[in-house]
Amino acid sequence: MAEPARCEAGPGETPREPPGGAAAPRPGIDPTERLESLFRDLRTARTGLTSREAARRLVHHGPNELRRRGGRRWPRELARQFTHPLALLLWAAAVLAWVAGITAVAAAIVAVVVVNAGFAFVQEVQAERAVEALAAYLPARARVLRDGRPRVIPAAELVPGDVLVIEEGDRISADARLIEGGVEVDLSTLTGEALPVFRSAELTGPGESPLRARDLVFSGTMCTEGQARAVVFATGMRTELGRIAALSERVERAESPLEDQVRRVAWLIALIAVLFGVAFIPVAALAAHLPLGDAVVFAVGLLVGNVPEGLLPVITLALAMGVRVLVGRGAVVKRLSAVETLGSTSVICTDKTGTLTENRMRVTAVWTAAGAVELGGGAGAGGPPEDRVRAAPAAPAPLAALAAVMVMCNNAHRDATGGLVGDPTEVAMLRAAAELGCPTGPAGPPGRRVRLFHFDPALKRMSTVDERDSGLWVDTKGAPEAVLPRCAHIMEDGGRIRPLTGARRADVERVVDAHARRGLRVLAVAARRLDPAAPPPPSRDRAERELALVGLVALQDPPRPEVAEAVAHCHAAGIRIIVVTGDHALTAAAIARQVGIAADPALVTGERLDAMSEDELDALLREHRQLIFARSSPEAKLRIADALRAEGHVVAMTGDGVNDAPALRRADIGVAMGRSGTDVAREAATMVLTDDNFATIVTAIRAGRQIYDNIRKFICYIFAHTTPEVAPFLVFALAGGAVPLPLTVLQLLAFDVGTETLPALALGREPPEPGLMRRPPRHRSEGVIRPAMLVRAWLFLGVVCAVLSMAGFFYVLLRAGWRPGAPTGPGHPLHHAYRQATTMTFAGMVAGQIGTAFAARTERASLRSVGVWSNPLLLWGIAFELALAAVLVYAPPFQALLGTAALTPDLLAIVAPFPVTVWGADELRRLLLRRWRGG
Template structure:
């Protein structure tokens, strides 16, 4: 009996090139063939073999140099070298006490500076925390919980609401909404489903790919892993941050110049006195000793610890305000700043969606008591949960709906909501909506509540509904950088069975209205931008979000007054064109920026 076996070969070891990952945009049958995997996933034995080839699915931080090597680097600081020379000359001049004092100053200063920088370095190594500890993988045809570090290319994983994605993977079944803000800067979750790749789209915008460290906020999907560890987008970002070359700060450059200047002046004065002493008939030995003493006296032994302590105080002050500084000398560069490049999500904004505007067919965008019914109904069509500490867990958009209902004095508690739920049709990225059957507020019957993208909900309204008006209102909100959701209902007569078919449940609906959500700026940002402008500092926004949303936020906090330029960073800009944009004197929003662009 003959059998055909597809043999898996690790990428980069088959002679096909140096790439360390598969191309996830290939047709799915071809990707399955290259990964040598199927619906039943890998066998435990094959997974162990691939683990030996690829290593653990971990983001590894930069290897620290030894303590001795880093301490040596502090001891050869330009001013420290000058002090070493002064100490040696003090011993030659038989000034042992002074020599030992200088050596003590150098050693204590170097140790203190090293400990400060090591503490800051540890504080910024946080990328690995984005990875989950465990994952649900299909091994030998059945789902099993495995350590996330044990995942390998070719593993089939199951993703559900609330899960962190353990590795870069392609969705092969179902669909999820994923919070990609750590990669793209967009506050709004992105839809990822089993579909074909989009020709020419950036990897982060492919509709069928999910990435390590991001969070599934809604839906359920099965995906096939194509990259782990350093081969993931998260691992690539970690590698980018480690490849940056350390450049001397303005302070370090000035200290080096001062050290050479002091050395030159002290040496010149010592040599001049030695020549004068010999010329006037003083003994050579006495002249030499006096010249050495003069040389040592010209070296400012206290300058180095004063600089280090001053910078350390600055680091502590910044730390109390939530800023991390990796190098002590970088504190001084704040005084030399003429341009600030800032991200948008989580920096200018809260990275927390809030209700911003409403629209109803009867009242347009006019506010009134009808908002309470609209907001409460939208909050009932959610799946977020409340943790023991009182915080809401789940889709940030849905959390905003529950908080909005509370602000409108019509709170919805997740436990009560779920107790009165008779049916739930999960969010489907392909349909772009979800629906529930609730007995809330209708004790003798129930109603179907549907929430989703306006264009998807409008297509399911009963004839005669204000579809065109709803579409126009949704466009207006979207142009202002807001996320728009439509909310529709259908009453179920008392005694009737709740629909079990999704298509039946999500049809013949009555539109309640639209809710628009927005990631608002932090309240302190506008004043901070104003102070930057008063100091002559320009503020540019470099974000992965789209240009309209980023520009709306920038204008709200005072960036780009009186003129703001929006440049799509996904389009390649030549150096000359970039120089022209930056030299025009306007502040700029660089939208759709990749991690490389930001770096």
């Protein structure tokens, strides 16, 4: 970044530091007053504050943060857990039980609702905190003048009186008054207007409201263009954004597509349960001649048996755990719902520089009309400081001129430690200039900048107007195809300026192509001496004309070593990779070949893309799988994302610049660069890469697929228990009372709440199945709950578990001499056998639950392929489940509460094979399915 031009103190101002121990700025400061008065009221100067004074003011004013209304949201969030469809269904069951006089059952159901709501609430709070904690990985930063020098500090440490240094792409972190320069600012955060507005230190006017004042900028807004300095007059809750935050509640969290699907299924389950209850109460009471109390018991059991209580909290927890896992792998996901979307990504539109490559630029060669020079002493962004780079001997005039333009038309600068900081390309050019004999010293470049025409992604060039070499110059650098048309001359050997003929222009283009084929990035450098008596050019168009080509700069940015393997995984997973870059087509193609993206890609330039109609673009994307869009503008990314989404693809789009924000918002997964990206891009993105590495995108997609698969696994696990839970009540009702109730409502509640939850949570941490990244992406319209899953859960695993548990129940009763219709109530000889039989049903369901957990671990593969012991959390969950079941069966207090009875060793021996039976049946089903699909 450019070291901002030095500013002299204005009339009545002093550049010295505020006096030590000065009082804090007075409240009620008018930011639109005369600048001299504002500096006086804020007790600051154009050179900013000293570090000690800023530290004192930070204690007085507090951190520059918006304070949330702690503790006011939790009652509403907790109440929401009591009103979702599944909870409402349980409330209905509790009311039915209470009306029927079954107080114990009603109390138990209420306890289930309370425990489940508390669990879900805790998990949602933890998930929210996990997402909020991600801000620590990408802290907001601000550039300020401290002790007279530019410094980067946490935005929370800004205080009134600080002087902000604002540049394109920065998020403005406090309310401030511009004191020099001009910027375009996106005020949509405050005003809702999408178009940026221009703010300048020169645009002052009395009587304007703060938001309309043309020399004020505000916290939470974005600088989309330009450079400026501004003095901070309000921070934290005293800003305009803080005022709005104090008047409004936080925006409600939108449901993710996954949560919406699950909620729809919950309503479907509730409807089915109610219809079953309404239909079978008359059957039980009239056709089977059951007492009303028994009919109500049946209805309550049917309702409770149809409710998967742990479904919503387990899904929330699985997504939150996925977010935490991705953070550890370098991908900060800003929304829980994005974890689900990642798994279905079918196209990645990736930039080249810094994503596929290391973004450690090194100038390898320069070319002028005097000849080519290979450079070997420069280093990339991570190389040695420039003052340790050897200086070249006296260079020919074109080389000296090239070095001078490389230094002046450059926004990189030295930090407080003397090292170079800024864009890697510009840092590399400064180091190359030092090798050519034009170093940048501690005092800055050997000249004074008069005007800056910043780099424009659409124009692909940057220019400055500088005082250097005893004259006023326009210095320009940019893509050769953007700079050469602006050149009418070329600097020859000896420094003479000659016309740039067609033949010479063709020679230059051949040099550019030769470098590009080697995978080098090429920049053209040009200049023009201005008439010192005339004013500086007022516009970019008038500045960038009649230029003289000084030379070419070839830079090398090697591919990241881990990208090739990541690309291979993408190809195996059926994920298409499209390169969309602002670089030269041949350079992009060379890098794409090196990392394995494309062997013979179709190259589409920005001009060709702009000339295409929407139909032509759609046809191009369908016909060519290997595509590289070169010299593309950020607007091109938006068109490409729209076209791919229209074809039904789930698109991940990378970006780092201000103009990338629309495409990042439009893509299904906008991926911003955490290191090199702008604040605007990070705000617009769904996911931020803390290492700017393409391989991290693939890692995130793999994790997204794994998390999605695991959600399906524990949904299948939970749904599989519906059939064995409902079966006892159906047997009871259809038998007309001849068969006693095989499972009491309290035993059912103990099964649902006590033994089911931990294994379900453990399935959320299941390791990936073999071939996870060899499957094609799922379609964007595919739901997490599909008919095939419900058939497997309800009609296969559920039926097997129900048959086994019912077989155990009838075995105990028949062995005791029971016959249909025989009384089994308290005081009858068969009562103990009946209690043992219901306990056998309960134990059989627990055993079947264990078998279901192992079966649900894989959807297609065999259990052996993932390893029986590869999920230790599941083994601990099953151990807890068995221990809890033993307590419920053998502890006298629970025997009295639940109506259980101790099972003898021979009965336990009957139950012991149930898990293997359930798992084995599903293992056989999966084997047949694999053979059938293989055939």
